[in-house]
Amino acid sequence: MAMSRDEVESLIQEVLEVYPEKAKKDRAKHLTPNDPTLEQSKKCITSNKKSLPGVMTIRGCAYAGSKGVVWGPIKDMIHISHGPVGCGQYSRAGRRNYYIGTTGVNTFVTMNFTSDFQEKDIVFGGDKKLSKLIDEIETLFPLNKGITIQSECPIGLIGDDIEAVAKKKTAEHGKTVVPVRCEGFRGVSQSLGHHIANDAVRDWALGARDEDDSFDTTPYDVAIIGDYNIGGDAWSSRILLEEMGLRVVAQWSGDGTISEIELTPKVKLNLVHCYRSMNYISRHMEEKYKIPWMEYNFFGPTKTCESLRKIAAQFDESIQAKCEEVIARYQPEWEAVIAKFRPRLEGKRVMLYIGGLRPRHVIGAYEDLGMEVVGTGYEFGHNDDYDRTLKEMGDSTLLYDDVTGYEFEEFVKRVQPDLIGSGIKEKYIFQKMGVPFRQMHSWDYSGPYHGFDGFAIFARDMDMTLNNPCWKMLAVPWKKTEAEDSAVAATA
Numbered sequence: 001m002a003m004s005r006d007e008v009e010s011l012i013q014e015v016l017e018v019y020p021e022k023a024k025k026d027r028a029k030h031l032t033p034n035d036p037t038l039e040q041s042k043k044c045i046t047s048n049k050k051s052l053p054g055v056m057t058i059r060g061c062a063y064a065g066s067k068g069v070v071w072g073p074i075k076d077m078i079h080i081s082h083g084p085v086g087c088g089q090y091s092r093a094g095r096r097n098y099y100i101g102t103t104g105v106n107t108f109v110t111m112n113f114t115s116d117f118q119e120k121d122i123v124f125g126g127d128k129k130l131s132k133l134i135d136e137i138e139t140l141f142p143l144n145k146g147i148t149i150q151s152e153c154p155i156g157l158i159g160d161d162i163e164a165v166a167k168k169k170t171a172e173h174g175k176t177v178v179p180v181r182c183e184g185f186r187g188v189s190q191s192l193g194h195h196i197a198n199d200a201v202r203d204w205a206l207g208a209r210d211e212d213d214s215f216d217t218t219p220y221d222v223a224i225i226g227d228y229n230i231g232g233d234a235w236s237s238r239i240l241l242e243e244m245g246l247r248v249v250a251q252w253s254g255d256g257t258i259s260e261i262e263l264t265p266k267v268k269l270n271l272v273h274c275y276r277s278m279n280y281i282s283r284h285m286e287e288k289y290k291i292p293w294m295e296y297n298f299f300g301p302t303k304t305c306e307s308l309r310k311i312a313a314q315f316d317e318s319i320q321a322k323c324e325e326v327i328a329r330y331q332p333e334w335e336a337v338i339a340k341f342r343p344r345l346e347g348k349r350v351m352l353y354i355g356g357l358r359p360r361h362v363i364g365a366y367e368d369l370g371m372e373v374v375g376t377g378y379e380f381g382h383n384d385d386y387d388r389t390l391k392e393m394g395d396s397t398l399l400y401d402d403v404t405g406y407e408f409e410e411f412v413k414r415v416q417p418d419l420i421g422s423g424i425k426e427k428y429i430f431q432k433m434g435v436p437f438r439q440m441h442s443w444d445y446s447g448p449y450h451g452f453d454g455f456a457i458f459a460r461d462m463d464m465t466l467n468n469p470c471w472k473m474l475a476v477p478w479k480k481t482e483a484e485d486s487a488v489a490a491t492a
Contacts, residue, residue, distance in 0.1 A: 002374070003415070005396040008033035012398075015410045023052055030401040034393040041386030047401045048382045050188050057402050058425045059379050060355075061184030063087055065193020067150040069277050070201070071180065073097040073228050073253040074261070075107040076145040078137055081114040082130055082162065083152025087184070088114035094424075096442045098229045099255040106143045113137065117154055126160050134169045134177065146176035146258045148200075156183035166204070176258060178204040189380035189402075190355075191276065198280035201261060206281070208262045220246045220315060221267040225282055225293070226274030229254025231447020236454045237273070237298050244312060244322040252278060265289045269314055271296050274357050276385060298450040299358075299458070300365030301334040330452040338368060341459040344467060346370035348418040353400070353408060354440045355379045355423050360389040362421065362440060365449070365458055374415055377401050379423065405429060413477050419466050434474030438465045 003011070012031045016024045029046035038044060051057045060068070063081075068091045072079055081088030093110040101107030115126055115133055134147060147169070149162045162179040170177045180200045182193045209215070222241065227234040234254045241248055249267050250260035264270070270282050270293035282293040294314070296307035305327050312323035348371045352359045359376040366373055376393060377400035378385055386399070393399070398411060409429055412420065420430045420437040430437040438444070438461060446461050448454040 002372075002394070003396060003398075005033045008396050008398055011411070011414050015407055015414075018406070019055075023055060026052055027055070027404075027407070030403070031407070032399050033396040034390060034399050036390050036393065036395055038390055039387070040383070041390055042383045045383075045386055045399055045401055047378065047386060048188055048191065048380070049402070051402055055404050056406075057379070057404050058423065059188075059402065060190040060193075062182045062186040062190060062193035062196060063150060063152055063184040064091060065190030065195075065277070065380075066180050066182035066197035066200075067091050067148075067193075068095065069190065069228065070194055070197035070253060071148050071150065071178075073099070073109055074148075074256050074258060075099040075101055075109050076143075076257045076259075077148060077176075078108050078111075078113055078141060078144045078146075079148045079150055080130070080133065080137075081112070081152060082117075082126065082149050082160070083115065083154050084117045085114050087152045088112045094442070095228065096230055096445075096447070097254050098232050098235070104141070108141070108144065117152075122154055122158060125158060126155070127162075127165055130160070130162065130165050131169065134165070134173075138173055138175075144175070146178070146205075148178040148180055150180050151183050153184045156181070156185065176205055176208070191380040191382065194277040195280050198278065198284075201281055202284050205258060205261050206265065206285075210265065215263055215266055217266050217268075218247055219268060220319065221249045222246050222269045222271055222311075223250040223252065223260075223264045223267045224248055225252045225270050225272045226276075226278035227251065227254055227450075228274070230441075231443045231449070233298075233448040233450040233454065236448040236451035239453075240298070240304070240308065240326060240451050241271075241311070243326045244308065245319050246311075246315070252281075265291065267291060269294070269311075271311065273298070275388075276357055276381065297361050297364065298454070299362045300368040300455055301330075301338075301452060302368050303361075303364040304451060304455070334368075334452050334455055337456045337459050341463050342368075342370045344463050345459075347372070348466060349374045349415075350419045350421055351375040351398075351412060351415060351417040352421040352440070353377050353379070353403060353423060353426055354421060356441070357385070358421075358440055360385070360392045362449075363392045365455065366421075366462075368455070369459055369462065371419075371462075374398065374417055375400065375411060377403055409433070416476075416478050419462070434471065434476050436466050436468070436471050438462060 032044045092112040166177040166179040178200050182196045234251050238248050250264045272282050272295050285291045297303040308323050312320040350373050359378050363373045375398035421440040422437050423441045427437050427439050449458045
């Protein structure tokens with residue numbers, strides 16, 4: 001049963017009571033019942049602020065936003081984690097950015113390249129070591145098409161001149177070498193890392209073929225921006241766009257290449273999936289190259305059809321006609337999926353907390369299955385993300401920004417959802433609580449979820465999770481008795 005506005009506000013105040021007064025006052029700004037009548041979220045919720053020291057949240061850093069999201073999936077470039085080995089190790093091969101190629105020969109996404117900083121490098125600087133590393137890379141991996149230097153925290157502290165190294169090695173090897181000042185301590189979260197990475201694309205790569213007219217363009221050229229091909233998502237999206245007569249010139253950055261980045265200024269329309277990570281470069285291309293851009297959402301048939309029609313409306317009647325043909329061709333498929341799974345999922349309640357844009361993008365897919373999203377929020381969203389979310393959520397549903405582990409756990413206990421759509425890190429809380437969850441960041445070895453084909457996989461996974469008999473062997477916190485809790489405590 002849906003909570004009223006007063007109940008949600010009361011819940012928030014109750015959860016905040018454990019904090020000291022200053023922390024309570026700050027965190028209250030990040031929690032609110034939804035109001036879909038508002039046009040601007042800043043009137044009800046604060047976002048993109050530094051997390052409070054001592055209050056554990058689940059954010060990443062600027063390096064994660066640059067290396068892990070924007071640059072890392074570019075497959076034919078080598079991405080150096082410049083600093084100690086740990087950042088590179090923990091940022092590689094974790095997001096399932098699928099690609100076509102031969103790893104270690106012409107593609108390098110799942111490999112870890114690091115300058116492996118030691119104490120002496122902190123004392124004497126790492127410029128010479130970085131320069132030598134790039135030379136060794138050219139010897140060992142000659143088919144690479146370029147290199148990025150992803151700076152870690154120590155680099156910003158000791159002041160390594162990675163820009164000078166990049167310029168020197170670009171001239172020596174005749175390949176693009178991009179310095180990215182994405183030290184982890186910069187900014188509020190990984191969100192600034194997206195912005196820094198976008199600026200590096202703009203300054204060091206994007207304009208490389210501005211004077212080159214050798215590429216034959218068509219009136220139907222588009223680029224997929226902000227799709228990282230998690231589990232093959234960009235491929236499933238590309239199929240639909242090509243079936244309606246468009247030509248996808250570039251994918252940013254899942255299964256993408258440096259050449260595709262350089263060719264993007266030639267396209268007629270930029271299609272942005274992850275607004276948070278790629279709106280900056282899209283706005284730049286609109287200003288400099290007069291390329292319009294638009295957001296789209298390929299989660300669930302309702303949003304997919306809506307987005308396909310909006311995209312088709314940017315082109316001539318032939319594309320619009322093909323768009324309707326594509327929708328009609330897939331309609332029996334998604335209707336069959338809904339007929340199969342909706343009776344098993346109807347009325348189930350979902351709470352979401354995921355990185356990127358999924359806290360709002362996947363709402364329509366759940367609703368297509370008859371499910372209700374009763375809470376959502378972002379790890380590193382800005383107010384323009386919440387502006388878009390207000391309209392997607394029901395009245396008085398719970399919104400939480402940069403939520404802490406404690407807050408999220410308490411909200412779940414009170415709201416009592418049937419399913420959690422979690423990120424990579426949050427899922428373990430609910431696994432221990434016995435609450436059904438689905439990892440909605442990188443699909444936990446499943447996917448794709450985009451497009452009509454992806455919706456069938458999405459529906460299957462939600463059913464497989466929710467209706468798994470294992471959950472009957474566990475008692476969620478709100479169904480446990482005091483006797484059970486005492487028994488557990490006695491064995492501790």
